[in-house]
Amino acid sequence: MTHLNAIAEVYAGSFRRLIVQLYAVTGDLNEAQEVVQEAFVRALSAPERFVDLENPESWLRRVAMNLAHTRHRRRRTLDRLLRRVGPPPVVPDFSxxxxxxxxxxxxxxxxxxxxxxxxxxxxxxxxxxxxxxxxxxxxxxxxxxxxxxxxxxxxxxxxxxxxxxxx
Known part of the structure; x- marks a missing residue:
């Protein structure tokens, strides 16, 4: 089995489960999908190492959780900055x-x-x-x-x- 086939197999077997788990953590389905997808992208960037993991789903979960936490921290920082700047400008509807x-x-x-x-x-x-x-x-x-x-x-x-x- 090739490395990509192994990753595809892990994807097929765990993607939905990871989405549900990250959705519970983030409270946002789109956010959960994005961080899980990014975790798989990272697995694809080093497939030789990924297929050698004892528990690839656990690794993906940890990566996705770390990504979610990082994104949450960045959003909080941006929110604080935007509160100092004031309300966002009004954007007119697109004609x-x-x-x-x-x-x-x-x-x-x-x-x-x-x-x-x-x-x-x-x-x-x-x-x-x-x-x-x-x-x-x-x-x-x-x-x-x-x-x-x-x-x-x-x-x-x-x-x-x-x-x-x-x-």
Whole structure:
């Protein structure tokens, strides 16, 4: 049996049980699923050591519990900090246009999507986008131009959006 088959067997036999146990600890089903999944990811990162464990489920439980405790501590720290800062800003509901734009953005190639997000949504100048993405200014300008054209086609929007220059 390969290491991955052994991990798959442990997964099949213990995943649900671990979720139930961590759900009882965290009180949050999503949190329980995330920490158990992360424990399995860690097992997959060193499968030779994992399959040699005397009790792999116990190891997974301990890792998941430690992850849950760490995440809880970090959340508490963040909560304390946020209480000092004050209430969070009010975020308006997303308009149908915004939802359509985000759906169209997801259809763009990653390079165009990143350039458009950083330039138009984060409002970074082209040279800062280039530094952030570790590409040339010319590459950013090209991605912005192609991205605007693609977005205009995806959104069936006005042609002037596709022709508008970058900031």
């Amino acid at each position: 149908p246009e915004h939802v359509a734009l985000m759906a169209a953005m997801r259809r763009l190639p990653a390079g165009q999507r990143h350039a458009i997000a950083l330039h138009y949504l984060v409002d970074l100048p082209v040279d800062e986008v280039a530094r952030t993405l570790d590409v040339s200014v010319g590459t950013v300008k090209s991605r912005l131009s192609r991205g605007r054209t693609a977005l205009a086609a995806l959104l069936n929007g006005p042609a002037e959006f596709a022709r508008s220059g970058s900031k």
